[in-house]
Amino acid sequence: MTFVDGRDPGLPGRLLLAERDLFIPLLRERGDEEFALPVDACPRWTVRDVLAHCGAALTRVVESRFENGVFTPEGNDRDIAERADWPASRVVDELERGMTEAGDVIAGAGGALDGVAFGEWVHAGDVRAAFGAPGAYGGAGLPHALALLEWITRTRDHVPVHADLDDFDEPLRLGAVPGTRPPARFIGDATALVRLYTGRAVAAERYELAGAEESELNLYGG
Known part of the structure; x- marks a missing residue:
């Protein structure tokens, strides 16, 4: 694993794709009752809420929708509420699309959105922890996540x-x-x-x- 001094524009996208390939199949295997599990790292949120937040954030990135209040606690709650009637499968579909498409947008944002990719990866770890599944905050994306963490903390x-x-x-x-x-x-x-x-x-x-x-x-x- 080699860490560089300058920004790697493709790094956030690689992290999202590596996580998508492992995380989305895990979610597809889960029953609806498991989406109601609480997430210790995110008080008041269930697994479904975390996934809805993650999918909404990436959709905003893909569609370049950054109106006032976005990515605030209040904005996050609104995004989750907008998806309250969605079946779990649709929540996962949105997340998969976002993890697939957001990388190019993040790459072109000059670093302003790099933290979104890192946060998505962290929330995938939160969900794994809620499921009791292996690989929380690790797995194939870990080298990418560490390199991104190094860059974010420097900037x-x-x-x-x-x-x-x-x-x-x-x-x-x-x-x-x-x-x-x-x-x-x-x-x-x-x-x-x-x-x-x-x-x-x-x-x-x-x-x-x-x-x-x-x-x-x-x-x-x-």
């Missing part, structure tokens, strides 16, 4: 972190806070790192972190 001047991952040969160099602050040090597995950066629960014995607080890593502000 946001996030806290600097040198991450030595148990399951990858090369370290990640995340963040770029201006000034003289030395990088924090993370040692652990890649999915634990993802969980920390996205505010998901992670067992303390799965990682070591020195030079920063866990809350400083959370991209979504805790």
